[in-house]
Amino acid sequence: MTKTIIPFGPQHPVLPEPIHLKLTLEDEVITEAIPAFGFVHRGLEKLVEIRDFHQMIYVVERICGICSMLHAMCYCQGIEEMMGIEVPPRARFLRVIWSELHRMHSHLLWLGLFADSFGFESLFMQFWKIREKILDIDEATTGNRIIVSVNVIGGVRKDLGTEQTSMILSALKDVEKELQWLETTIMSDYTVQKRTVGKGILTGKQAYELGLVGPTLRASGVAQDARMLGYAAFGDINFTPVVETDGDCYARCKVRFREVFQSIDLIRQAIGKLPNGEIAVKVKGRPNGEVVTRVEQPRGEVFYYIKANGTKNLERLRVRTPTFANVPALLTMLPGAWLSDVPVIVLSIDPCISCTER
Amino acid sequence: MINKSVLILAGLASGPVLGGVISGFDRILTARFQSRIGPPLLQPFYDVIKLLGKEKVVVNVWQAFCVNAYLTAASIATALFFLRSDLLLILFIQAVGAVFLVVGAFSSTSPYSQAGAHRELLQMLCYEPLLILISVGIYFQTGSFKIESVDAMNQPLLLKLPFLFVVLSFVLTIKLRKSPFDLSTSHHAHQELVKGLLTDYSGPLLALTEIAHWYETVLLLGFCSLFWTTNPIGALLLVGITYLGEIWIDNVSARMNWRWMLGYGWGMGMALSLVNLVWLYAR
DSSP states (O other): OOEEEEEEOSSOTTOSSOOEEEEEEETTEEEEEEEEOOSSOOOOGGGGGTSOTTTHHHHHHTSOSTTHHHHHHHHHHHHHHHHTOOOOHHHHHHHHHHHHHHHHHHHHHHHHHHHHHTTOHHHHHHHHHHHHHHHHHHHHHHSOSSOOOOEETTEESOOOOHHHHHHHHHHHHHHHHHHHHHHHHHHHOHHHHHHHTTSSOOOHHHHHHTTOOHHHHHTTTOOOOGGGGOTTTGGGSOOOOOOOSSOSHHHHHHHHHHHHHHHHHHHHHHHHTOOOSOSBOOOOSOOEEEEEEEEEETTEEEEEEEEEESSSSEEEEEEEOHHHHHHHHHHHHSTTOBGGGHHHHHHHTOOOHHHHHO | OHHHHHHHHHHHHHIIIIIHHHHHHHHHHHHHHTTOOOOOTTHHHHHHHHHHTSOOOOSOHHHHHHHHHHHHHHHHHHHHHHTTOBHHHHHHHHHHHHHHHHHHHHTSOOHHHHHHHHHHHHHHHHHHHHHHHHHHHHHHHHSSSBHHHHHTOSSOGGGTOHHHHHHHHHHHHHHTTOTTOOOSOOSSOOSTTTTGGGTTOOHHHHHHHHHHHHHHHHHHHHHHHGGGOSOHHHHHHHHHHHHHHHHHHHHSOOOOOHHHHHHHIIIIIHHHHHHHHHHHHHO
């Protein structure tokens, strides 16, 4: 049979960010998929040579807009560990609140894009409409809608008053209600199920051996989540990872959809247990040594390696992002799939190319 | 004779005028379904005028010829409909135009264009037999393929051909390029083939494909109106409700694939058509 090669990306309406997939097709069935990166590389890790370790917070926040709070939190966590800084309990709980708000708006963005990938435009719009409420919360509590910039080494730079926590709880109630209304469509609609069930299946063993992370891994039945480590205040609140077992695109969608509700619950718990006290401690000295730290981003575990030598500039900063870990899954899922399923399968790992290329 | 000339002119003008207005309504209604405000009613005209003013860039001469043939066929089919001509003739002319669009896409080397053309052929494979079956049903009821004979009916066709009308709605979803059947190309290009069939068309040629699509919209909605010819208000209501239904379906369903379309189209479409035809024949 004649082979057709389709250049899928780097500029493609289905892809939110530039990734190139060289798809080899026989009829409309994919026989080979070769990904290529390098379209948005900015050399951010190398900036440690000219920016001091405080300024690097602003840099890591800009690795990716959607995960910005979690990049900064992971970085600050690493420096705090290296310098032996004890973060005040209130700051740890505030970090949980903003990080879960970030997860929510990231998942809602993804749910919309996922709906768009199988041609359900009205569902796409509804998810993005709900997402606006989360961005409004971010704006009201931090002054920014996406790059909230709340983390500093030693704590957080913003506090939440009683009025603000009440506003968050009230807004989340609306969000929860609107999401429950959409649940029937995203989870039970015939056409959605036809496009997602049984597509891009990964068994638990395959997912684990490929080194996948985040919802992509948990949808294959592996209960692995960096929040189980108890960083920030996750050790002080009830948390159990959301797990599905089918390993297909539908299961990955289900995990993320359920995680939005879980984030609402975690924020409620964090606000309920929010202790009084300081929100940051003063930082003295300069970091020295090396540390490995990780947090759970919306797409999965992010891994930071930081090496310092006692000067104001770090010696080395290395970031391993969840999308980098999840891309190998595409090489397993795409061969044998139909061309019409490519957007659904590619989107199902929630690729974040800005993170991956930095 | 004058009367016929007026009808031909009305048919030729209906595509660029009525078709554009229908497209404008479609965009606004779709936007409202999606919690958006949507563009102004005349936005489709602004888009087409802008495209017509752009530089003409053609991938190959054959493609330019095919677009013109597609537009010509679509306009002739619509004019013939206004002349109340033969249904089969109208359908075949429309089909010839659709084939030219496919051939034009095949003449490009773009894999997106080629895959889109292939899918368009599959869509035609699905809806053309159904359109013929609907015409056969009309023939069974009126004793002629002429639209004039439908006009002479005392009772709306819908009462005699309800299942065939459902089948026509199904065909309409495919022809209007609405979900779940916006497979070969879609209005917004947010699909795996980007603009699929129309990938290599740009500027004035893309404008011509849009105008031809408006003609097809008018023609198919006209086809719907045949099911209620006894009263113009009834016909208008039927067409309006059907089109609203199409927009609603577009907004409450995901895009399916061509295998599902063929299975569903042939299975459901043929079954409904045959049930209606057998019932007519037995009666």
